[in-house]
Structures are given as structure tokens and as C-alpha cells.
Amino acid sequence: NAGVTQTPKFQVLKTGQSMTLQCAQDMNHNSMYWYRQDPGMGLRLIYYSASEGTTDKGEVPNGYNVSRLNKREFSLRLESAAPSQTSVYFCASSDRVDSYEKLFFGSGTQLSVL
Amino acid sequence: GESVGLHLPTLSVQEGDNSIINCAYSNSASDYFIWYKQESGKGPQFIIDIRSNMDKRQGQRVTVLLNKTVKHLSLQIAATQPGDSAVYFCAENGGATNKLIFGTGTLLAVQP
Numbered sequence: 001n002a003g004v005t006q007t008p009k010f011q012v013l014k015t016g017q018s019m020t021l022q023c024a025q026d027m028n029h030n031s032m033y034w035y036r037q038d039p040g041m042g043l044r045l046i047y048y049s050a051s052e053g054t055t056d057k058g059e060v061p062n063g064y065n066v067s068r069l070n071k072r073e074f075s076l077r078l079e080s081a082a083p084s085q086t087s088v089y090f091c092a093s094s095d096r097v098d099s100y101e102k103l104f105f106g107s108g109t110q111l112s113v114l
Numbered sequence: 115g116e117s118v119g120l121h122l123p124t125l126s127v128q129e130g131d132n133s134i135i136n137c138a139y140s141n142s143a144s145d146y147f148i149w150y151k152q153e154s155g156k157g158p159q160f161i162i163d164i165r166s167n168m169d170k171r172q173g174q175r176v177t178v179l180l181n182k183t184v185k186h187l188s189l190q191i192a193a194t195q196p197g198d199s200a201v202y203f204c205a206e207n208g209g210a211t212n213k214l215i216f217g218t219g220t221l222l223a224v225q226p
Binding site: 004033038041042043045048058074075090092100101103104105106108 | 155157196214
């Protein structure tokens with residue numbers, strides 16, 4: 001099992017450019033998430049999808065959009081990249097049981113916006 | 115507001131010693147806690163979890179202790195090895211969205 005797969009691993013953008021981060025999981029999980037990780041800060045939730053066909057905002061959604069393409073895939077789009085979006089992005093998935101949710105993470109995408 | 119914090123941003127231990135990483139949480143409604151390990155350049159990896167109806171849970175070389183009275187969580191690693199060098203995060207499931215809230219992490223450095 002590959003688990004959670006993210007592409008690309010590295011990306012450099014110029015301010016104003018757009019791009020989509022791809023994420024796929026093969027664990028048949030219902031829930032998927034996008035987080036960003038910045039130095040000195042914990043993981044912050046951007047968007048999540050509790051099930052196929054639904055998406056919801058997390059803590060820091062501004063400047064991002066998401067698409068839950070199917071049960072396996074959840075993409076994150078930056079329409080007009082800004083330097084403040086320079087970060088490491090992690091996708092995660094989980095199979096929630098009651099309120100107990102164990103997340104499994106991908107290996108991350110390091111994004112630099114110049 | 116809600117917060118999950120770590121007392122020590124960096125912990126340096128000798129190989130073979132036991133390590134203890136601490137975490138304070140603020141949301142008394144949280145009833146599920148997880149420890150993650152993150153090696154350089156990789157995503158967080160699940161280590162161990164504990165529900166609030168337990169005080170202690172053991173895994174392979176790791177033990178998590180939960181003290182609900184003082185809202186404190188700790189991760190104990192026995193016989194620490196160089197491969198244990200990483201950043202360790204605690205997370206709680208409290209909050210309005212009932213989503214995991216992560217602490218900022220503690221860097222564990224294992225000295226040979």
C-alpha cells in the first residue's frame with residue numbers, strides 16, 4: 001500500500017501564478033485533509049472533506065480552493081499564489097470512528113512563492 | 115482559545131537513555147490524543163494514541179501518559195535510538211470543528 005501520495009514534492013511559483021497540488025489515498029478512507037506547516041507553528045488545517053462530495057473550510061482557507069474528485073483524490077488549488085503561501089503542504093486521510101480520528105499523512109509538498 | 119503546547123522545544127538525550135516529551139492541552143472537552151513523529155523532509159507518522167478513559171497506553175518502546183487533572187500528556191521513549199531523532203507532535207481532538215489540533219512540536223536529538 002502506498003498510503004497517501006502527494007505530487008509534486010517541490011514547486012517554485014512566481015507571485016500571481018496558479019497551481020494545483022494533487023493527493024490520492026488508497027486506504028479507502030472517507031475523510032481527507034489539507035494542512036500547511038510553517039516554521040515554529042503547528043500544522044494548520046486549510047480545508048477538509050468529511051466524505052466524497054463534501055468540503056469544508058478549516059482554520060486558514062483564504063487563498064485556496066479544493067476539489068474532492070472522488071473517494072481517493074483531494075486536490076488543493078492556489079488561484080493566485082502569494083509569498084505568504086510559501087509553506088510545506090500536507091495531505092492526510094482518515095477513517096473517522098465516532099470522534100476518534102487517526103490521520104495518515106503524505107510526504108508533503110514544499111512550495112516557494114517568489 | 116484552545117491550544118496544545120509543548121514545554122520543551124528541543125530535547126537532547128544520550129543513546130540508550132529514556133526520553134520524555136511533554137505536552138499541555140487546554141481544552142477539557144478533548145477526549146482523544148495522538149502523538150506523531152516527523153522526520154526531516156517527511157510527513158508526520160502516527161506513533162500512539164490514547165482516549166480520555168485511559169491514563170496510560172503502551173506500544174513498542176513507547177508509552178503515553180495522560181493526566182486529565184492537569185491537562186498534561188507525555189510520550190516516553192525507552193532506550194532511545196538514533197533513529198528516534200525527529201520532531202514529535204501531540205494533537206488533541208477538541209475544538210469547535212472537532213478536528214485535530216496540533217502542537218508546535220519538540221525536536222528530539224539523540225546523541226551517540
